[in-house]
Amino acid sequence: MSYLAEILEINEWFILTVSIAGFFVITLFPRKFTRPQRLTMFLIGFYFVTLFDQTLAKPPFNYYDVNDSGSFTIWDLLSYFMYTPFTYIYLSGLTVIRKTRLGVFAYVIGWAVFSILSEGAAWLAGVYHYNKGYTLLQSFPVYLFVLSLTLLYYHYFVNQIAKSRSSFRQRSN
Template identity: 40%
Template sequence: MNLFAIVQYDQSFNSNEWFILASLVAGYTLILILPKRYPPAYTLLFLFIGINSGIVFDHTISIPPFDFYDVNDSSKFEIYDFLSYIMYGPFGYLFFYLYDYLKLKGYFTFLYIIMWSIIAMFVEGLATYLGVFHYKNGYQFVYSFPFYFYIQSLTLTLFIILMKKAPPNK
């Protein structure tokens, strides 16, 4: 079995590219129109956390030795793969923004993480349906939930620590 064989799923500009472009435009537009809660450096940090969370976890399980899925039209890295990572930025930002806005504590923090893990599953399901993700090597959709729950728990913990140690001047 060749772990580095390139699989081509399609060669057309179709639903997966449109999904990525629409997500990018909608997500970054929403960030621009929301009332500002953070200085620009914090906004960029929260966007980068979302982007890097996607990159780290996608590359942890989507490349050999695991190789559980391919992204977009081919198993090789392409420009829309890069854009799909940038697409994660607004999700990260909104995750922190709403948590801060709602001023959640205790049990509600746990429910918030569960809610966002379900939102992430919905978005992944839609993206999979539209051809952004192609599962392989036994990977199943439901396996993604623990990854979302873990990364959101970890990043929210870091957010809470940051807000206590270096609260932004709002």
């Protein structure tokens, strides 16, 4: 343990802790989705973080650096895994809340605020280093965009398939 404490820095501990905690939390959730849906949800989380990190953190934008150096390291890759359980938790929560328009709107805003706070914690831990005057608040529209797209995935891929299956079962009964 002391050996690990010597070789790992705070940002690396942050990535490990959040990843392990995230994956542990989702094991406690009831399995409401099929295996391909779960896999797609993890890929959605991984895709968005890879897309934005590989675009906004690279030239010509260079708005931020991930971890200790501007170059791609194994810890950058592990930091992408850190986000994947949260897509699953976000979509699991959607199945629980009352699906009024206002309810879903408030849910997305709530998650965007939570995401900004989490990114703030990651920034404090040294996972992100902002450049060129980029600030934490500028990530807010990115989160709103990503959360809304994930919501579209839920609406068109999870919800509609579940509805069509239940109507098929009703017809066959």
